[in-house]
Amino acid sequence: MxxxxxxxxxxxxxxxxxxxxxKKIKNLNPNKIALGRRLFSDTILSADNTISCESCHQFNQGGDDNLKSSFGIHAQRGDINAPTIYNAAYNFRQFWNGRAKNLKEQAKGPIENPKEMGNSFEHLIPLLKKSQYKTLFDAIYQDGITKENIVDALAEFEKTLITLxxxxxxxxxxxxxxxxxxxxxxxxxxxxxxxxxxxxxxxxxxxxxxxxxxxxxxxxxxxxxxxxxxxxxxxxxxxxxxxxxxxxxxxxxxxxxxxxxxxxxxxxxxxxxxxxxxxxxxxxxxxxxxxxxxxxxxxxxxx
Structure with missing residues (x-):
């Protein structure tokens, strides 16, 4: 009551x-935005290289996938509706149950969720270091490719997804x-x-x-x-x-x-x-x- x-x-x-x-979110880093955009659409984030962030958050579908629940690696189906990524920067918490306090914390979840991307940062980071991403991260971050820098770039890009x-x-x-x-x-x-x-x-x-x-x-x-x-x-x-x-x-x-x-x-x-x-x-x-x-x-x- x-x-x-x-x-x-x-x-x-x-x-x-x-x-x-x-309103637009100001004072964003354009290099981080470009890197985050590339990561967002890259299936390399998933364990079997089949699922990207964009798989469930499609820009021409309202920022979600228009499914009752989304599919992850190995065609596994989730048990909750994917919320839109559009304007998510203005949410006071992330996920339906509010378990993530911000976009950076949220970005870690799907990568490590066994029903979504099914990956681990311990597995992902060495792969990224062997790719073109190494040069991109080194140009922006002093410590290169790390877990925190990956989600920082993703979050910076997501802050631009405001539907004005x-x-x-x-x-x-x-x-x-x-x-x-x-x-x-x-x-x-x-x-x-x-x-x-x-x-x-x-x-x-x-x-x-x-x-x-x-x-x-x-x-x-x-x-x-x-x-x-x-x-x-x-x-x-x-x-x-x-x-x-x-x-x-x-x-x-x-x-x-x-x-x-x-x-x-x-x-x-x-x-x-x-x-x-x-x-x-x-x-x-x-x-x-x-x-x-x-x-x-x-x-x-x-x-």
């Missing part, structure tokens, strides 16, 4: 515009014609129904945890934060996902149970908000959500 009180308090305290436009200039961001910046009247009404419904209590801020989510099935118990094989803390009160608490580019990132929720936005909205209305919702309201919310699609970042437009 205390967590529910905090969510309600947050809702009541939010100002008239609880969402802020995306969505219609809604342009609207927030003063262009009142950037979205339609129907979309404006959808935004108002989004706020009055309480969706805004979890989906707000610069990333329209990604900045807090919430219980999956807050108002009504919901089936979930994954346990969220409990998997990390082993505290009973953390069961089914997941990082709230960003809604940016949401029309491109189906299927939805941590287990990919829904293919369509309409089904997600109905589910969230009942299980998270205990709200009734009409077909007209759903249609207008979907229209609003489609205004959150931004431009493909410059660093990956050519791919």
């Amino acid at each position: 205390f967590r529910l009180f905090l969510i309600i308090l947050l809702t009541l305290s939010i100002d008239a515009q609880p969402i802020t436009p995306l 200039n969505s219609p809604f961001d342009r609207y927030l910046k003063g262009d009142k014609k950037a979205i339609t009247q129907k979309q404006k009404e959808g935004y108002e419904i989004f706020k009055t129904k309480g969706c805004i209590s979890c989906h707000q801020g610069i990333n329209i989510g990604g900045n807090l945890y919430n219980k999956f099935g807050l108002m009504k118990a919901s089936e979930s094989k994954r346990l969220g934060r409990y998997e990390i803390t082993h505290k009973e009160e953390d069961k089914y608490y997941f990082k709230v996902p960003s809604l940016r580019n949401i029309e491109q990132t189906a299927p939805y929720l941590h287990d990919g149970r829904f293919k369509h936005l309409k089904d997600v909205i109905i589910f969230m209305s009942h299980y998270q908000l205990a709200q009734t919702i009409t077909d007209d309201e759903i249609e207008k919310i979907i229209a609003f959500l489609k205004t959150l699609t931004g431009e493909i970042p410059e660093t990956v437009k050519s791919r």
